[in-house]
Amino acid sequence: MYNISNRIAVVTGAGKGIGRAIAERFVKEGPEGLALLDFDFDLVSKTAKELDPTGKKVIAVKCNVADPESVKEAFAKVNEVFGRVDILVNNAGITRDGMFHKMTFEQMHAVMDVNFFGVYNCCAQVINGMRERAYGKIVNISSTSSYGNVGQANYSASKGAIEGFTRTLAKESGRKNITVNAILPGCIDTEMMRAVPEANMKAILASHPMQRLGTVDEVANLVMFLSSDESSYISGECIITSGSYIIH
Secondary structure, three states, X not given: OOOOOOOEEEEEOOOOHHHHHHHHHHHHHOOOEEEEEEOOHHHHHHHHHHHOOOOOOEEEEEXXXXXXXXXXXXXXXXXXXXXXXXXXXXXXXXXXXXXXXXXXXXXXXXXXXXXXXXXXXXXXXXXXXXXXXXXEEEEEEOOHXXXXXXXXXXXXXXXXXXXXXXXHHHHHHHHHOEEEEEEEXXXXXXXXXXXXXXHHHHHHHHHOOOOXXXXXXXXXXXXXXXXXXXXXXXXXXEEEEOOOOOOO
């Protein structure tokens, strides 16, 4: 459906969940190269091998997005193998939930370091190359939690920061033919959602207009569109993907 046969893409947090689904969606379109980054190298290596047993088009790279040096080394590896990055999908993220009056300094900073500064660190490694080549696609995975969610002051703040960053980087990069967008998944069927207590899940589904959770593939399809030239005039957008559970 989308021609990315001459593109090099990077997906962070690609070992499982939404990140893996994004990787699978990219592979279906046959990119020139795809680098899967994750803190869990064993997991992401398994994913890469399952998607490309030859290891010629899909590679796994260990990366802690919260650590600038780890990110620098990871992208050096990507550039060594593929020569450039055309598409960056910032998906890596963590939660450390808790009511704010009980939230620790460590909980707040761990989430901000991975979720927001991870996006910053990765974008910093690709933006100059994209500007020089006058081409780039950046897709940041935010969350509807940016609108506020009880017990997630840290997570909500990190995702809200991503959205402000996305809009600003889009304005700064437009003249260089670089698009920057964010996706805000709502209730998606992931390990995180499956950990929600049964009673809470029933309440969520009962109040959901579609009466179901979204799928990781539904998020991945939108990522694919925003990573393709078919979305060439869409930039600076923060697109809610919640089946109308959240409308703004």
